[in-house]
Amino acid sequence: MLEQPYSYQRRELHEPDWRRFPGWSGVTEQEWASPQWQRAHCVKNIRQLRQVLGDGLGEAFCADLERDQRERATMSMLIPPQMVNTMVPGLAPSSAGFTEALYADPVRRYMIPVFSDRRTDWPSHPEASRDSLHEAEMWAVEGLTHRYPTKVLAEVLPTCPQYCGHCTRMDLVGNPTPVVAKHKFGLARDDRLGAMLDYLQATPGVRDVVVSGGDVANLPWPRLEDFVSKLMEIDSIRDIRLATKALMGLPQYWLSDEVRAGMERLATTARRRDVSIAIHTHVNAAQSLTPAVARAAKAMLDTGIRDVRNQGVLMRGVNDSPAQLLDLSFALLDEARIMPYYFYLCDMIPNSEHWRLTLGEAQQLQHKIMGYLPGFATPRIICDVPYVGKRWVHQVSRYDTVRGISYWTKNYRTGVETNDELALDREYSYYDPIYRLPAEGRDWWRSRAAQEIPAAVGAAH
Numbered sequence: 001m002l003e004q005p006y007s008y009q010r011r012e013l014h015e016p017d018w019r020r021f022p023g024w025s026g027v028t029e030q031e032w033a034s035p036q037w038q039r040a041h042c043v044k045n046i047r048q049l050r051q052v053l054g055d056g057l058g059e060a061f062c063a064d065l066e067r068d069q070r071e072r073a074t075m076s077m078l079i080p081p082q083m084v085n086t087m088v089p090g091l092a093p094s095s096a097g098f099t100e101a102l103y104a105d106p107v108r109r110y111m112i113p114v115f116s117d118r119r120t121d122w123p124s125h126p127e128a129s130r131d132s133l134h135e136a137e138m139w140a141v142e143g144l145t146h147r148y149p150t151k152v153l154a155e156v157l158p159t160c161p162q163y164c165g166h167c168t169r170m171d172l173v174g175n176p177t178p179v180v181a182k183h184k185f186g187l188a189r190d191d192r193l194g195a196m197l198d199y200l201q202a203t204p205g206v207r208d209v210v211v212s213g214g215d216v217a218n219l220p221w222p223r224l225e226d227f228v229s230k231l232m233e234i235d236s237i238r239d240i241r242l243a244t245k246a247l248m249g250l251p252q253y254w255l256s257d258e259v260r261a262g263m264e265r266l267a268t269t270a271r272r273r274d275v276s277i278a279i280h281t282h283v284n285a286a287q288s289l290t291p292a293v294a295r296a297a298k299a300m301l302d303t304g305i306r307d308v309r310n311q312g313v314l315m316r317g318v319n320d321s322p323a324q325l326l327d328l329s330f331a332l333l334d335e336a337r338i339m340p341y342y343f344y345l346c347d348m349i350p351n352s353e354h355w356r357l358t359l360g361e362a363q364q365l366q367h368k369i370m371g372y373l374p375g376f377a378t379p380r381i382i383c384d385v386p387y388v389g390k391r392w393v394h395q396v397s398r399y400d401t402v403r404g405i406s407y408w409t410k411n412y413r414t415g416v417e418t419n420d421e422l423a424l425d426r427e428y429s430y431y432d433p434i435y436r437l438p439a440e441g442r443d444w445w446r447s448r449a450a451q452e453i454p455a456a457v458g459a460a461h
């Protein structure tokens with residue numbers, strides 16, 4: 001009998017031993033379980049990374065990282081110990097081959113990007129931009145993106161407990177880097193959140209609020225509970241989704257007594273009012289899913305909220321094979337009761353070309369993961385098309401594979417097109433990474449760059 005392309009095998013979760021790192025060799029279970037200890041011991045720079053990993057970390061790696069931070073990084077470094085511990089989980093830094101394993105590690109590849117990871121030919125696509133989804137253009141009030149008719153995104157704060165190298169909100173989130181100054185909110189936080197609530201109260205067509213940032217785990221719990229409670233007082237709001245990668249990066253926070261008790265209060269009110277509260281998290285690699293993460297997800301479900309769902313990002317070298325996506329999805333579903341929901345193509349932010357997949361590759365991946373998971377838990381692979389919104393990768397209307405330009409249409413007006421009669425007839429474009437194109441396509445982009453032809457290429461934006 002021939003083998004199946006993917007063979008399912010249930011794998012027990014495993015918390016790697018943090019004591020293999022010289023800097024944490026004396027850290028107790030109790031310290032590790034403390035969210036305060038985790039936050040206080042985040043790795044924020046190369047010196048701290050060296051202190052934790054010790055002499056086993058190669059000098060060449062540090063120089064590679066230093067150059068990236070100086071010349072390419074769009075996000076500053078911030079990695080909770082919980083996440084560091086999932087990198088190269090089976091090897092101590094003193095073991096032979098540790099630095100090579102660190103270079104190859106999927107979590108390292110997006111949390112600690114180094115210069116040699118990036119493309120030197122086209123580090124950025126010519127159409128890449130900060131705020132590549134144009135969220136700020138669609139702010140109804142500061143921080144509240146009204147892109148879809150019935151849904152809004154509330155960016156309640158610009159920080160997270162962890163900073164991911166590929167962050168789509170690199171425009172706003174995190175500390176400035178040598179290459180990116182960050183946008184600053186103009187309004188004070190409470191005024192901003194108040195303005196959001198006023199807008200939603202006055203806009204009954206909106207029924208669904210994604211409470212995001214940043215990461216809601218960085219908003220003091222009483223402030224978050226107050227905001228979500230007030231959302232539930234608005235009659236038209238039926239769905240509330242709390243976005244937190246920290247469920248994986250800092251599960252200790254979601255396991256704390258304060259947060260569990262607070263979420264239980266919110267879930268009780270939500271049930272009474274027939275509102276659904278869900279947590280949306282962001283796990284990209286199966287090795288990130290440890291017993292602590294599973295406990296945090298289950299603790300949240302036990303409070304009575306509707307669901308915990310995962311929205312990962314597809315990245316080359318991180319999760320670009322069907323086996324990696326299926327291993328991750330099965331681990332989420334079977335071991336943590338987290339619903340595999342979406343995988344996004346990495347957005348077109350500066351210096352992200354080495355991570356990005358072509359639309360054709362994403363379509364292949366979608367095809368290859370079909371039929372193994374239950375239908376309700378088979379993640380959809382999504383292209384977030386600028387000025388359009390989320391589209392399943394097979395919904396493309398035209399695709400020029402030579403130049404790597406896909407064309408998309410939409411069926412609603414975003415916040416910037418309320419009076420645009422042609423918005424629904426127009427095509428909007430998305431771009432594959434140039435280095436993956438055939439020679440003819442690469443030549444076309446080179447000559448276009450040389451001539452500085454305007455960006456139109458048959459598309460409106």
Ligand code: SF4
Pocket residue numbers: 159160162163164166167168169173213214215245246282
């Ligand atoms: S957790 Fe989300 S918002 Fe925060 S840096 Fe990562 S991708 Fe960006």
